[in-house]
Amino acid sequence: xxxxxxxxxxxxxxxxxxxxxxxxxxxxxxxxxxxxxxxxxxxxxxxxxxxxxxxxxxxxxxxxxxxxxxxxxxxxxxxxxxxxxxxxxxxxxxxxxxxxxxxxxxxxxxxxxxxxxxxxxxxxxxxxxxxxxxxxxxxxxxxxxxxxxxxxxxxxxxxxx
Numbered sequence: 412x413x414x415x416x417x418x419x420x421x422x423x424x425x426x427x428x429x430x431x432x433x434x435x436x437x438x439x440x441x442x443x444x445x446x447x448x449x450x451x452x453x454x455x456x457x458x459x460x461x462x463x464x465x466x467x468x469x470x471x472x473x474x475x476x477x478x479x480x481x482x483x484x485x486x487x488x489x490x491x492x493x494x495x496x497x498x499x500x501x502x503x504x505x506x507x508x509x510x511x512x513x514x515x516x517x518x519x520x521x522x523x524x525x526x527x528x529x530x531x532x533x534x535x536x537x538x539x540x541x542x543x544x545x546x547x548x549x550x551x552x553x554x555x556x557x558x559x560x561x562x563x564x565x566x567x568x569x570x571x572x
C-alpha cells in the first residue's frame with residue numbers, strides 16, 4: 412500500500428493540471444497621468460471588466476524620469492521620446508495586468524486609436540484623451556512586449572490567478 416501511495420505521488424507530481432485560466436493571454440495596461448488626474452480610473456477599469464478582461468494585478472505608482480526612459484527605451488530615437496517620458500513621469504499612474512482571451516487585441520480595441528481624434532466613439536481615448544501624447548492609457552501591442560512590460564512593473568508573485 413505504501414508503494415502504491417508513493418507511485419501515485421510521483422505520477423501526480425509530474426502531471427499538469429488544467430487551470431481554469433489556461434489559454435488566456437495577459438497584457439499590460441497603464442492609466443497615464445492625465446487619466447489619473449481626470450479621475451477616470453474607475454471608469455477605465457470598469458470598461459476592461461465589462462469587456463471580459465480580468466484584473467490579475469494592479470498598483471498605483473509614479474515613474475521617475477529615468478524609469479519612464481527605461482520603459483519607453485524602444486522609442487528613444489523618436490522625436491516624441493522626451494515629451495512622452497516627461498509626461499509619463501509627471502504624475503501618478505495605475506498599472507494593471509489584464510487577463511483574458513485575446514487580451515492584447517481586446518485591450519487595444521477598448522483603448523481606441525492612439526490619436527483621440529481618430530478613435531472610435533465610446534473607446535477610452537475618444538472619451539478621455541486630449542492629444543496623441545495625453546491619451547489616457549497605454550497597452551501592450553504584442554505578446555513579447557506584454558511579457559517585457561509586465562515584468563517591468565510586477566514580480567510573478569504579484570500576479571494573482
